[in-house]
Amino acid sequence: MAEISCIVCAYNEGERLRDILSAVDGHPALKEVIVVDDGSTDGTDALLRDYPGVQVISYGRNRGKTYAMSQGVAAATGDHLMFLDADLAGLGRAEIDSLAAPIETGRAKVSISLRRNSLSLYRAIGLDFVSGERVIPAWLIRDQVEVMEALPRWGGEAFINQRIIEAGLRIEVVDWPGVSNIRKYRKTGLLQGVWAECSMVRDALRVLSPVGLVRQNLQLLRLVNRRRVVAQLRWPLDRRETSAARRAGAGPFE
Incomplete structure (x- = not known):
């Protein structure tokens, strides 16, 4: 059975973080829960004291999500790592079960969430390349903390995606139709939110060129367990089309 360390990186997420911790604290699928407080100034430290079973890593200056992820990786002891963003709405214990299931059952080596409000393009192709909710084997990045x-x-996420591709790990996409992430403009206002979204794109392009990002996305899609994707996503397919496909032996519906 996989030993999964759950890593949650938080910066000024307030009560949203409490909702995440309610879903993961004491969850039987998780060996440990690690929250990295990335220099929060909103009383996150006081909130975390309500969860004595959660390991907390904190530091005084905001260093950014990737740095926070690296500190969680350094502290984790499980053979798998589950990353969760702290700004999710609608996350429950069932979603944690579903994200862990592909790893526990051996169907895939990596699982990645597809949220309700993932970009329409990502929902159409069945993979959110930048999803912050995923499970990966710890060996993939355990020796990459300094990097x-x-x-x-x-x-x-772009860095981890590249490691997944290089290792050729099979991916299962897990549909989360009841979960969405809170857009940055709703937390900080329109101008700051747009600036933050642009900064995310800019940083991804600093890891890979535009051509590199497109190539990475195509390479990731080739690793997706297609049969499981269709089964998980529960698209509103016409039942007659589905039955006909089954009778014809079409692979994705088997």
Whole structure:
């Protein structure tokens, strides 16, 4: 059975973080829960004292998500790492079960969430390349902590994606139709939110060129367990089309 360390990176997420901790604290699928407080100034430290079973890593200056991820990786002891963003709405214990299931059952080596408000393009192709909710084997990045510390603030997912590709790990996408992430403009206002979103894109491009990002996305898609994706996503397919496909032996519906 996989030993999964759950890493949550938080910066001024307030009560949203409490909702995440309610889903993961004491969850039987998780060996440990690690919260990295990335220099929060909103009383996050006081909130965390309500969860004595959660390991807390904190430091005084905001260093960015990728640095926070690296500190969680350095502290984790499990053979798998589950990353969760702290700004999710609608996350429950069932979603944690579903994200862990592909690893526990051996169907895939990596699982990645597809949230309700993932970009329409990502939902159409069945993979959110920049999803912050994923499970990966710890060996993939355990020796890359110093490298991650030096990456741009929002470069972590692009870096991990490249490691997944290089290792050729099979991916299962897990549909989370009841979960969405809170957009930055709703937390900080329109101008700051737009600036933050642009900064995320800029940082990804500092890890890989535009051509490199497109190539990475195509390479990731080739690793997706297609049969499981269709089964998980529960798209509103016409039942007659689905039955006909089954009778014809079409692979994705088997």
